Amino acid sequence: MPVKMGRSFVLGAVARELRSGVLVLDSNARVLYANPYILRYLTFKPDERVEGRELSSIISNPILLKTVGSVLALEGDISNEAVKPGPEETGPVEIEIEIEEAGRSFNVRGVPINENEDFTLLLFLSDITEEKRLESIKRDFVANVSHELRTPLAAIKGYSETLLDGGVDDEKTSREFLRVIDRHATRMSRLIDDLLTLSRLESQQMSIITTPVDLRELLSSTEKSFVKHAGDKGIELSAEIEDDLPVVSGDRDRLEQVVVNLLDNAIKYTPEGGSVRLRAGVENSTIKVEVVDTGIGIPEADMPRIFERFYRVDKARSRDLGGTGLGLAIAKHIVQGHNGTLNVKSSPGVGTTFSFTLKAF
Numbered sequence: 001m002p003v004k005m006g007r008s009f010v011l012g013a014v015a016r017e018l019r020s021g022v023l024v025l026d027s028n029a030r031v032l033y034a035n036p037y038i039l040r041y042l043t044f045k046p047d048e049r050v051e052g053r054e055l056s057s058i059i060s061n062p063i064l065l066k067t068v069g070s071v072l073a074l075e076g077d078i079s080n081e082a083v084k085p086g087p088e089e090t091g092p093v094e095i096e097i098e099i100e101e102a103g104r105s106f107n108v109r110g111v112p113i114n115e116n117e118d119f120t121l122l123l124f125l126s127d128i129t130e131e132k133r134l135e136s137i138k139r140d141f142v143a144n145v146s147h148e149l150r151t152p153l154a155a156i157k158g159y160s161e162t163l164l165d166g167g168v169d170d171e172k173t174s175r176e177f178l179r180v181i182d183r184h185a186t187r188m189s190r191l192i193d194d195l196l197t198l199s200r201l202e203s204q205q206m207s208i209i210t211t212p213v214d215l216r217e218l219l220s221s222t223e224k225s226f227v228k229h230a231g232d233k234g235i236e237l238s239a240e241i242e243d244d245l246p247v248v249s250g251d252r253d254r255l256e257q258v259v260v261n262l263l264d265n266a267i268k269y270t271p272e273g274g275s276v277r278l279r280a281g282v283e284n285s286t287i288k289v290e291v292v293d294t295g296i297g298i299p300e301a302d303m304p305r306i307f308e309r310f311y312r313v314d315k316a317r318s319r320d321l322g323g324t325g326l327g328l329a330i331a332k333h334i335v336q337g338h339n340g341t342l343n344v345k346s347s348p349g350v351g352t353t354f355s356f357t358l359k360a361f
């Protein structure tokens with residue numbers, strides 16, 4: 001620090017540059033100082049001076065006003081000779097509350113300072129909106145996982161109890177029930193596999209090992225593996241893959257997982273008589289893979305959310321089709337891990353196109 005730089009100049013710069021709000025109030029709840037960070041959340045015009053104004057004229061939050069009011073009232077009582085605190089008593093204590101203001105969440109810490117009869121209340125406001133958002137994602141995630149596991153587990157338990165209660169004596173019933181149990185157990189194990197994949201991808205434990213991948217071969221073999229499934233559903237499946245598709249740099253198994261997810265969705269959400277096309281070619285020196293279907297489409301309102309974990313447009317329908325809503329979340333992570341992007345265009349009742357880009361090796 002240059003020797004000449006004054007202490008108050010430096011403190012002013014600290015308060016100005018802080019990424020949290022600082023408000024200093026006097027004993028009448030008037031503003032003595034507000035740092036620039038907090039100004040954007042207060043209701044007053046930029047050309048007005050904030051100093052000297054009452055707190056209630058710049059913040060309407062009732063919880064904050066009430067808390068500050070009670071701290072100041074306590075200070076008033078203490079300054080009153082009759083109720084001066086004894087030596088063991090201290091003045092008003094530090095407070096900590098959470099408030100919602102201007103659509104964001106803040107943690108507010110209030111520190112009263114008494115110095116030579118002068119009283120000031122320092123308020124520090126930290127924006128905790130992002131922390132709260134992550135907390136709620138975590139809570140939703142646990143609730144979703146529990147719910148998804150409970151459904152198949154309840155079926156397994158119900159059917160096995162019926163078998164134990166005598167259902168096993170009838171061979172036809174036993175076979176049928178065992179098939180249901182097997183189906184639900186498969187669903188649970190798929191869900192757990194998907195969750196593990198997702199969590200490894202997110203925590204970057206599952207590194208994407210890039211090697212030269214023959215994309216043409218990968219796409220046509222994946223397409224072939226769906227021919228029977230599509231045929232059974234009365235859907236015409238075809239592939240248009242450019243002959244001279246360059247070798248790409250990627251993780252073969254993970255890329256295959258993306259294509260499987262997209263083809264599986266396209267077939268799942270296309271009614272009988274429709275078609276699904278897998279296309280790949282070079283566009284502006286990147287390689288573009290597309291899965292085009294003539295299915296039910298995705299409503300505009302759901303578009304921003306379909307890549308979220310567990311998000312399904314029609315929960316009941318998707319669950320009946322065996323979906324857990326993790327496929328696209330996984331696919332997006334894998335594509336991003338390859339420095340590409342996964343995009344979607346859709347028109348309800350007409351069809352959907354998912355596409356992703358990859359770089360040549």
Ligand SMILES: Nc1ncnc2c1ncn2[C@@H]1O[C@H](COP(=O)(O)OP(=O)(O)OP(=O)(O)O)[C@@H](O)[C@H]1O
Pocket residue numbers: 261265266269270293295296297298306311312313314318322323324325326327328329352
């Ligand atoms: N091609 C598509 N056409 C219409 N809707 C689609 C299509 N692909 C995905 N969706 C919608 O997006 C949701 C999320 O897809 P995602 O693949 O993540 O889940 P899922 O297919 O339901 O389950 P999972 O992939 O885990 O088996 C689906 O539930 C469906 O509502």
Ligand SMILES: [Mg+2]
Pocket residue numbers: 261264265323327328
């Ligand atoms: Mg899917």
